[in-house]
Amino acid sequence: MSVNKKEKIIVIDFGGQYNQLVARRVRENNVYCEIYSYKTPLEDIKNMSPKGIILTGGPASCYEENAASCDTGLFEMGVPVLGLCYGAQLMMHLLGGKVEHAPVREYGHIDLTVDTSSPVFADVSENTVCFMSHNDYISKAAPGFHTIAHTENCPFAAIANDEKKLYGFQYHPEVLHTTEGSVMLKNFVYNVCGCSGDWKMDSFVQESIEEIRKKVGDGKVLCALSGGVDSSVAAVLLSKAVGKQLTCVFVDHGLLRKDEGDQVEGIFGPDGSYDLNFIRVNAASRYYEKLKDVTEPERKRKIIGEEFIRVFEEEAKKIGRVDYLVQGTIYPDVVESGLGGESAVIKSHHNVGGLPEHVDFKEIIEPLKYLFKDEVRKVGLELGIPDHLVFRQPFPGPGLGVRIIGEVNEEKVRIVQDADAIYRSEVEKAAEEYAVKKLSYEGAEIWGGHLHNSRAAIIRHNYPDWMPDQYFAALTNMRSVGVMGDERTYDYAVCLRAVKTVDFMTAEAAQIPWEVLQKVMNRVINEVSGVNRVMFDLTSKPPGTIELE
Numbered sequence: 001m002s003v004n005k006k007e008k009i010i011v012i013d014f015g016g017q018y019n020q021l022v023a024r025r026v027r028e029n030n031v032y033c034e035i036y037s038y039k040t041p042l043e044d045i046k047n048m049s050p051k052g053i054i055l056t057g058g059p060a061s062c063y064e065e066n067a068a069s070c071d072t073g074l075f076e077m078g079v080p081v082l083g084l085c086y087g088a089q090l091m092m093h094l095l096g097g098k099v100e101h102a103p104v105r106e107y108g109h110i111d112l113t114v115d116t117s118s119p120v121f122a123d124v125s126e127n128t129v130c131f132m133s134h135n136d137y138i139s140k141a142a143p144g145f146h147t148i149a150h151t152e153n154c155p156f157a158a159i160a161n162d163e164k165k166l167y168g169f170q171y172h173p174e175v176l177h178t179t180e181g182s183v184m185l186k187n188f189v190y191n192v193c194g195c196s197g198d199w200k201m202d203s204f205v206q207e208s209i210e211e212i213r214k215k216v217g218d219g220k221v222l223c224a225l226s227g228g229v230d231s232s233v234a235a236v237l238l239s240k241a242v243g244k245q246l247t248c249v250f251v252d253h254g255l256l257r258k259d260e261g262d263q264v265e266g267i268f269g270p271d272g273s274y275d276l277n278f279i280r281v282n283a284a285s286r287y288y289e290k291l292k293d294v295t296e297p298e299r300k301r302k303i304i305g306e307e308f309i310r311v312f313e314e315e316a317k318k319i320g321r322v323d324y325l326v327q328g329t330i331y332p333d334v335v336e337s338g339l340g341g342e343s344a345v346i347k348s349h350h351n352v353g354g355l356p357e358h359v360d361f362k363e364i365i366e367p368l369k370y371l372f373k374d375e376v377r378k379v380g381l382e383l384g385i386p387d388h389l390v391f392r393q394p395f396p397g398p399g400l401g402v403r404i405i406g407e408v409n410e411e412k413v414r415i416v417q418d419a420d421a422i423y424r425s426e427v428e429k430a431a432e433e434y435a436v437k438k439l440s441y442e443g444a445e446i447w448g449g450h451l452h453n454s455r456a457a458i459i460r461h462n463y464p465d466w467m468p469d470q471y472f473a474a475l476t477n478m479r480s481v482g483v484m485g486d487e488r489t490y491d492y493a494v495c496l497r498a499v500k501t502v503d504f505m506t507a508e509a510a511q512i513p514w515e516v517l518q519k520v521m522n523r524v525i526n527e528v529s530g531v532n533r534v535m536f537d538l539t540s541k542p543p544g545t546i547e548l549e
């Protein structure tokens with residue numbers, strides 16, 4: 001996919017926590033956008049011929065020594081620039097305005113009054129709400145700038161130099177709490193930068209298929225398929241492009257969710273809908289053997305990752321020489337691995353523990369490496385991949401290995417698989433019932449009115465607020481005394497986890513209704529032998545993590 005031909009907005013990353021969100025919001029407006037570190041040389045930025053530049057927030061004070069900065073030449077390129085929070089302050093600081101510690105710190109939802117005659121505030125209400133998070137503020141605008149928005153404590157909540165097309169917002173338009181933030185960003189990219197919106201997922205699919213065909217020719221392609229969204233979308237894209245020249249290897253490590261291996265085989269295997277060679281390797285016993293007596297979480301991760309590579313290599317050897325290896329890398333992986341932006345890596349997760357060393361291939365193909373997750377999903381739908389797979393909740397590469405505290409064995413895997421299947425089905429059922437009820441209350445024409453959406457998509461769109469972004473059962477390593485019938489039991493405790501999260505970096509426990517939890521508890525105790533206690537994990541992240549290991 002040649003993104004070079006697209007209209008491009010460059011996001012310059014100063015290390016703030018919402019930086020990827022800025023890029024996603026721009027892309028939601030069909031404008032392509034990439035993130036680069038503030039250290040990127042000005043020449044490189046010029047060579048990318050951006051239609052506009054956005055400077056992000058960041059944790060520092062711009063007047064401090066060694067604070068992240070940028071070349072003032074950026075403001076002389078004749079390209080529109082929008083500074084956000086730190087980015088706005090830095091722009092003022094560098095261009096002769098004044099930034100200092102604010103007498104009143106603003107945090108959270110703040111009333112904002114805007115000048116609706118500014119091109120960045122077209123179609124925005126004069127009195128609106130923004131999300132602020134700052135200790136410093138702009139106390140004097142730089143020459144040539146005037147204020148276009150204010151709050152009670154912030155006279156320069158937004159500033160503009162219309163002639164030079166330079167703008168700054170003290171608040172965060174990328175965060176949903178800024179109720180009209182997406183309109184403001186849209187205004188910047190369309191009204192100020194003059195973008196027309198040429199970034200669309202249907203054309204992405206067509207262009208990618210053509211490019212892959214051209215590149216691969218009659219070469220052989222190998223793909224490690226996990227059944228997750230990214231590798232599935234990458235595999236289908238490749239199969240549409242080169243059909244049977246593609247071989248997908250699916251390693252079933254015995255740590256998948258209940259029946260998941262068969263489901264993946266059903267979709268991609270010989271009876272499925274795609275034109276590709278599919279190899280399923282049932283490697284469960286091999287994994288259990290390697291994991292015997294291993295209790296340390298990182299060591300488990302390592303063993304699972306390494307074993308994956310070994311199994312994959314063995315299969316690849318049977319195929320012989322391949323020309324291309326497909327990876328389901330997506331844009332956040334690129335940014336977080338430090339190639340793009342500045343944000344610190346908080347925890348590195350490797351699905352497959354690196355690249356195989358003993359597979360002979362010419363080149364790696366990463367067809368999704370410019371896409372955010374929501375874009376990968378759109379591509380998946382464009383490609384006709386089943387809804388339930390496209391909207392599958394995230395599942396860690398090491399699978400149930402990190403959901404079973406302590407040693408992993410077949411018995412524990414069975415327990416956690418069965419409990420998890422019950423939990424997921426009850427939560428889904430309750431959420432669906434809620435959605436159907438809500439739609440019928442509203443008198444909505446449930447199936448007729450949404451011509452382009454499947455039934456599942458409409459239901460999903462109307463899920464209750466409590467519907468978690470990730471939820472699963474895990475097996476604690478704790479056994480405790482209970483009583484069943486007249487018998488004393490000494491069995492395991494299952495832990496139910498459910499979180500609401502935007503970026504999986506922070507999370508809150510989801511408020512699943514009590515009656516749903518109770519039903520799950522009853523079913524797990526009655527149907528899953530070896531369990532006599534069910535617990536719900538209330539911990540947010542931080543201090544907890546989403547997974548238990």
Ligand code: XMP
Binds near residue numbers: 351394547
């Ligand atoms: P944590 O537990 O770090 O999880 O709060 C954040 C998100 O990452 C997933 N996760 C992993 N994914 N390999 C993966 O591919 C891993 O080792 C791993 N550990 C956690 C987790 O499911 C959640 O979505």
